[in-house]
Amino acid sequence: MDNSSFVHLHLHSTRSWLDGFGTSANYIKRAAELGFKSIALTDHGNVDGAIEWQQECKKANILPVVGCELYVVSDMNKKDKGEKRSHLTVLVENINGWRTLCKWLTKASLEGFYHRPRCDYEQILNSNLDGLIFLTGCAASVINASDRFVRDLDEKANKDSVFIEVMPHNIKSQKQLHAKIKKDYSEWPLVATNDNHYILEEDWEAQEVLLAIQSNAKWNDPNRWRFGFKGLHLRTADEMLQAFEKQGDFTKREVYKAIERTVQIAERCSNFEIKKQNISLPNLPYKISEQSEFQELKSRCLIGLREFGLDRKTEYKERLETELALIGKKDFSRYFLIVQDFVLYCKSKGWGVGPGRGSVAGALIAHLLHITEGLDPIKYDLPFSRFLSEDRNDLPDIDLDIEKRYRQQAVDALFEIYGKNNVAYISTEMQMKSKAVIRDIGRVFDLPNDEVSDMANSIWDNPDHEGSAIEYAVERNSEAKQFAEKHPKQIKLALKLEGQFRNAGRHAAGVIISGEDLTQGTRCVLVKRGDYQVVNWNMKNCEHQGLMKLDVLGLATISVLEECRTLIKQSNSSFEIETIPEEDPEAFEFIDSGKTAGLFQVSARPLTELCTQMGISCFEHLNAALALIRPGPSESGMTEEYVERKKGKHWDKDHPIYEDITKDTYGQLVYQEQVMKVISRMAGMSESDADSIRRVIGKKRDPKEFEPYKKQFVDGCAKQKTFSPKEAGEFWDGLLHWARYGFGRGHSTAYALIAYRTAYLKAHYPVEFFCATLSYGEYDEKKKDVQKHKQHIIDEAKEIGLSIMPPKIGISDALRWTIKDNCLYTPFAEIKSFGESNALKCVENKIVAKPKNKGFFNINPVAKKKTKIEETLEKIDAYDPESIPSNLSEYLPFECGRGSNKLIQKQDRILKAEKIKYRSERISKCKRCSLAEEAQEPILTSIGKYNIFVIGEAPGRREDIGVQMRDGSIKRMGFIGPAGDLLWSTLAKYNINRSDVYVSNACRCYPSKTKTPKEDHIQACLPWLMDELKKTKCKLVLACGNICLKAFTGKDGGITTLAGQRQWIKSLEAYVVWSLHPSAVLRNPRNRELFEKGIEEFSKAFKEATK
Template identity: 35%
Template sequence: MSSTSFVHLHVHSEYSLLDGANRIDALLKRAREWGMPAVALTDHGNMFGAIKFYRQAQQVGVKPILGCEVYMAPGSRFDRNTPPRGERAYHLTLLARNTQGYKNLIKLVSAGYLEGFYYHPRIDKALLADHAEGLIVLSGCWNSELCQLLLKGEQAQAEQVACWYREVLGSENYYLEIQDQGLEGQQELNAALLRLSEKTGIPLVATNDCHYFDLEDAQVHDVLLCIQTGKGINDPKRLRFSSNQFYFKSPAEMQALFRTCPASIEQTLAIAERCAVEIPLGQTFLPRYTVPDGFTLDDYLEKLAWEGLEERLRFLEKREKGFSRRQREAYYRQRLAEELQIIKKMGYAGYFLIVWDFVRYAREQGIPVGPGRGSAAGSLLAYVLRITDLDPLKYDLIFERFLNPERVTLPDIDIDFCMERRDEVIRYVTEKYGKENVAQIITFGKMLAKGVIRDVGRALDLPYGEVDKIAKLVPAKLNMTLERAMQEEPRLKELAEQDGTGKTLLTLARKLEGMTRHASTHAAGVVISPQPLTEFLPLYRGTQGEAITQFPMEDIEALGLLKIDFLGLRTLTVIYRTLELIRQGRGENLTLDQIPLDDKATYQLLSEARTFGVFQLESQGLREILQKLRPEVFEDLIALVALYRPGPLGSGMVDEFIQRKHGKVPIVYEVPQLEPILKETYGVIVYQEQVMKIASTLAGFSLGAADLLRRAMG
């Protein structure tokens, strides 16, 4: 037998929250190095990491086996009473054999959270029997029903359980899982499993229930369990593993462990060979928007667009100083026709109609809607549909920055709503497209530099003051890591190199840094599906009992599902309350578009940095820059907000911009063609649109190709 003839079929990643200490990329890299043809992911009760695992496995050339270690209720999943013997749930290892099995796995895992949650997300035998097609089931670890019966000497009942699974799943799809981590009583358990296998003909398969990466990571996992349970490492009653052998062992190690049962090793390869799941990535699955009789999606969008343009042109002619409809209308019509042609060609008319519909609903209900966020402000179509309220032609914004015809991806329109009424819009969308088709999106909190030091310090029972002092040595900078912190703070580096508690603390913290700590609901993300979501992804139970996705934002985008950010913005609430107070107090029906953007008194207040409570202009750092900049026009404010980022601040771009504005540094254009592009920003490249225009003007790039260049630049 080859030294590489083994596949791990029972593996926990960091998505077995605060119990798994394996990073997916490291697992796959190790599997490839060892020549493993495949590896499974079987996190506790969830599929959080499934798409990440699937995509990365394909990239490294290792077959991904998608699975889950589910919790089986002793009776019904609906039973919320703890049984007399105290078994709240047993463990069972499920693997998707094919795409149908993957879909059934999704439904089982979703039901575990939405129907069977009681301490754990539980399923039951009846549900498994209904969704058994395409699954391979391993009998489970020490905490499985089968092993617990054998440990109690109840061989006859154990045989009944095993035969039930074999009958439901088919004899070729059920295996007795055998492990050897050196636990007390494990040899006797394995002997009982072997006898059961011989009696029933159910084959044995070897696994290792991998919770961490290397042998030396047993301590890392121990600390992780302390963080999970809120216990100190010196607590004699805390949760702990009874062995340090739950790591990602090499094929040679596994073969040595089961040398008396080589068939159990060979079965891992046979199972891996049979598993083949294909997840469609890169496709688009838009919900269907119902248009009036006699219209196609494209026809109806065009009708709304041209009607909207007429309304906007009348508005601009009435309100915009110096706007000449006679001079500008042809330009607007040409731009709108070009956008509609691109959208029709890419098949995204339905997307715009869906967004238009819920924004229209919000406006009709008097729910404040933001003027526009992100690259969607570059779309004239979005403007004429009143999805946004910013004229992209006035600000010379580029449509291809929003929707690139040379890179087929779903548009991404983020919408701000009044914080207090955002949920009304989500409720409207849910009712329109179906409760089973709409859900909010999960997000994961990570153990970051300062936080992981505090977590590990508590777990090690170190004095709070000592841990706090070390944590405060980490510089308070964006995206700070412990590695960077040690480079920038000599005292931290010294602690990490000297023997003592500080070194232990930092060593363990660095091992855990960046791992997933908890799951929560994304502040804005909502997914809308053309079918029940469980046809595409598993669902999770939020803190209020609501259904949210188990896949995060980037995985939902990879699946091609429609993702919308419904952002609840406090500033919108404050602005519209202010308008209401003006109406009540002064009898004026003031609207935002009536407020001029060239009011000198306002710019004087801004130059004095009197901006407490002003969205994006109230931080101490930004107020200091406001006083230096002394803005005079609205475009100065746009540039300031764009420049107030770590990169420009650290590179001196902000100071350069201010000095050029005030004439302290001459404005020099390397070539004359740059002047019309950079004149507004005093010769400094501030916006991504400027990068695109430079590439188009100087190198002949199409705007689509220029957008690809912009993306490559980061």
């Protein structure tokens, strides 16, 4: 039988979560290969894949049928353990049927959910059934549950709209159902379906793995849930006939007739399409006519223009007129009013709102309405067309950053303003990512944990990489290849499951605000995802259905900024973050120095390293760094090329127009907006057309798809006389290569602004900054050890002189860090296993001191047993405002400690080398300790170009012998011989020479008998060294070895722990970079890595100091 004579009307895709295997695209691809003319999608309990199914069918010229296999019970209000749910297949014939189905599924989720979304008999039978076709389901058919319901359904539904579903599966439950059908429904029309759960016959194993993942079962468990039979693939018509024949339940004529009906049913459903809908905007919560919405928007913009002092600037007035004209034409005025109202509402509540993110930064209107803050699009060269253009009819996309601590309250306010049935979150579908798939497979097949972990860790989920990440790892990583060779079956299954959907969830930020009641099925299904009300569609499908989306994100850094504002205003009432100076050198020096703990985005190690490599001296550099740090530019070599060009590398110049557009980015297309400008100016195209091309070439597609756009560009260049056709073609090919890595300048500018503000606050208000950051910073939550990142903040705070105090009664807050006299006080909530409620009790019952033998919560003459809270508070000396006990690691996840008595001013900590010449000559006569008797003579410090010191432990034999000069004299100096050779050759890799630095030792005499200098030797020599450091105004020291550590900190040992770290030493008034002594490498080559770590950090500091 030809496959065009049969239609699959019962099919489960990957959106039958962890039950069906196969994406819409792959199902349709296989259907086209087999010659099917139509095909249905009937996932379990949802229609989430319906729009995508129709779109994929359209591409393949196949007629789509959409529907659902419902879970049905007699009464959805009853939620009995072990209940039996029956199945009913529903197909959509027209828009009325579609809306009814969506309403059913909404109620099934919001009211009938019990393990699964359940409909009931009354709900179905009391509905308008026009436009729906019913099939009685698989082996779990409603026929087994209620004959009465089936017969009532047939009476209520349209004529010829209820069919008895038969399947060719040769299993007991199916055959029993068929026996009942032949007995009780012999006159009813049969329709033949296959219970499709995977695409190819060999996919049965992958589908069973999904079931094992769903039920958390092992593959070898004989009792794990499985279907127990095969044949659930996309069978051909001939395979269906053969399977029915083998089953033997129906005659050949009955089977042929049942198969023939599938085509008839599909034809009835083929005219239905989930069409793209016009935008459904909610009504404003105040009265205003549609005609006056535009005038209201214009009026608000003009007020903003005057407020910013821009009302007399022609460029701004013309830009505003252009933007308003397009917004008015597209009837988007209400959208902007809605967003502005929400932003102003948040600000009125005292909830901080970020400066903006994404392409909205290019809208002058957003700037004037205070939707964005501090992002003047003309000043930052951000085009409006990147945000909204003539050829785009979807609503523009505005993302809002709200303080993370208030984000949920902000969203809740939307429900209150617009109504609970008009607001919902957006769905997101959880893909089975590569690493997770490997771990799932490992668990199901009980593979060794260490092997699974090694394999998972070898995978890099790079969003810019095309194809399978698992396959990529196996091809390039030895551990992954070894795993694949040892477990070939599991790797094959993992490759199949990679990219399938695991389940559906709630989008982190997306919220829908609708002008229509979302429970009525006109645009979506409303479902419960956890405790949240969510539309069933993902973001893309929400746009298709005309649902207004607002991204409301929670950003912890906004809370840091707002807390800084509050703290600073206590001493400076006029302070506002929005008015801090632009292009502040000290802010950029912090970024450039690598001291980035707590700085937004920049604190991530890769971006810190990039900033120190680049040299950040202005806002534009910071902006570029945020765009260049992504995997695409980094892997392609674009980032490295940018850094080299910025440092002076020559490059072959391109067309003058191109070079003019990229003059601030050293001839490279760093931003998507630059791509648009190149296309527009080179080919004479409108910004709108340029944006359309930019969107297309930014996607990973077959190069043939770009040919029409290439012709448009080449023809445009010929008309503009910028390039010949050959030159234009070559230029286009280069553009195509680099444009895919371009980043949205609006987004990077917005984030650069937040990063700059944090740097400015750290440079100028360090006490308030550290306090706010410890209270609300996120410390890179993607990392497993969050407390490690908090410790980094604390260490920097102590470096600049702040004391970190444990919780103190009467001083500390329950949840927030507090400031008092250059001390930061830990909140009670930081105490391990203490919890918020106990922390609040400590503040609610706070007392200045704890009377002897009396409890914390109940002060009376009768002694009572101490509570655990009281015992903990006593152990951490919470009643003594000055004490820092030594046992705090047991109670706090970080180290407390005292800073210097005087807070170091920011200007004291700026690394700036000077050319100051000085050394103490008098040391040559020193007899302060016994080492003078062991050595030839004390070795003088070598003077260098800069007041930067390289200090060793003590001279060695070679240094004591010295070097004979041409005149016969002997010159003795530090770091010569094998250890010196290793040191200077390593520093030479970073272009640091001996002549650049002062060279000295902590002890100046060779300890020929003592071998290792003792403390009295160190203390005798230290004044000479301190004198030189002070008089040269040294701000940077490379300290090699434990003797240096003892001299500068008093610590006995520990250089291997500190190696590679840069530390401000108050007694020296200088930064010290700790390093192993090169002789440690000569003794044990395994020490080389630690030694080079110190040299690398010193080279960074040297560069900062001498630039």
